[in-house]
Amino acid sequence: MGIWFTEKQTENFGITAKVKQTYVSEKTDFQQLDMVETEEFGNMLLLDGMVMTTEKDEFVYHEMIAHVPLHTHPNPKDVLVVGGGDGGVIREILKHPEVKKATLVDIDGKVIEYSKQYLPSIAGSLDDPRVEVKVADGFMHIAESENEYDVIMVDSTEPVGPAVNLFSKGFYEGISKALKKDGILVAQTDNPWFHQEIIQNAYRDVSETFPITRLYTANIPTYPSGLWTFTIGSKKHDPLKVKANRFHDIKTKYYTNEIHFAAFALPKFVSDLVK
């Protein structure tokens, strides 16, 4: 059989993938970091044993967290990514010509370093002149920012370990303050099959902070249940009211103008979670 990696996505369910080789297995200052080559999904980044991104399916997450809010905002010039040290969200952000500056704040420099080395198709845009990379605590960075960003994207790990503060009401309030007056927040908010409470808590906290709150989904095979959610908090612009002429003709593999809207049509058991 050879070597297989297994992630227990719940206590009683997991995925398993054949490993060709292990490049990195290291305890950083913040988390366990593994970078492996798999047969099915190409190179794969794991943090604390959980799949963060793979070469084969990374485009779904990165396109869907970036293009939905960036098309919703009429002129996103300043964009902040909290987490996302693999660089995939930055790559997608740079496809938008309005973006003047994209700032990435990841707490763990090792994620950035090894992503550049082993995931160049994902992390390659981190050296773009429009990008500023800061190795720092995203929670603190937000606390120190005011009226600065058009769009803030929270590309965090699960609400355990270093990311636990990134799922708190205080964090969303900080983001609201860090955003300009028509700014937009988007955050990954886990899956509706195994972690309903993460979605419910995030949706409640965001909707207490922002006048417009929307939940949308995307299919990501290597994430638990294959169905991932994102929560938008917006001060002014509604993702469901984007005009047809606002969409850029950008090169994507998952996102389309049609998917932009269809992603907000929630399965009944999901919409019931946030009623």
Place this chain on the structure above:
Amino acid sequence: MGIWFTEKQTENFGITAKVKQTYVSEKTDFQQLDMVETEEFGNMLLLDGMVMTTEKDEFVYHEMIAHVPLHTHPNPKDVLVVGGGDGGVIREILKHPEVKKATLVDIDGKVIEYSKQYLPSIAGSLDDPRVEVKVADGFMHIAESENEYDVIMVDSTEPVGPAVNLFSKGFYEGISKALKKDGILVAQTDNPWFHQEIIQNAYRDVSETFPITRLYTANIPTYPSGLWTFTIGSKKHDPLKVKANRFHDIKTKYYTNEIHFAAFALPKFVSDLVK
């Protein structure tokens, strides 16, 4: 750790689930049949080692294969299910008041028998007076039918083993003949991450047989990649043109009127498969 079931969904990737107990593990005349109780998904039916249905997530598949074509057809009186011995599709079909008769043809009587015993919430409707259950070869049943059904649903296993004929052009032609003049076919056509060729072949064959061909998707956690596809072949009625007043207010957990249309918005890499 206890006992874990693992399905290799591809040569190099799989899912694994903790098993509480095994009810059945039997070689039938047609396939290996296992019925187990899992911690995460409740009771689970496996055929030839592949997850067919589980108590926790079965509603997605059964609602989505049934309600999309049944709402597309203006008056579906006679409905045929090929395969589907677990009874879940029948349960959903019976929610439509127009349906006078639902016929189930499954080649393996053991699937029906054990589903009634261990999956009563799924198979319970098989004894409804509107239902006729036949243990027979679906391919032969189709070959012997003419101008008989309003909607035919192909709820088959993968195109290996007993279901291999159910993915052939001749089968779709037989279905066309078995359908009335405004009839509709729907078939499960696997996933776009690992089995692109199944989708492409089915779409090509169906579109050579039916004037209207449409692909749609649903999220099913225990199926490979979590993203499943269904292909519709329709002689007259377009699933994208269903009027708002056609929809029944049926009790569902996944399907909604909005999902009916959103499910046809395909990720770009999926729509590229069937261009």
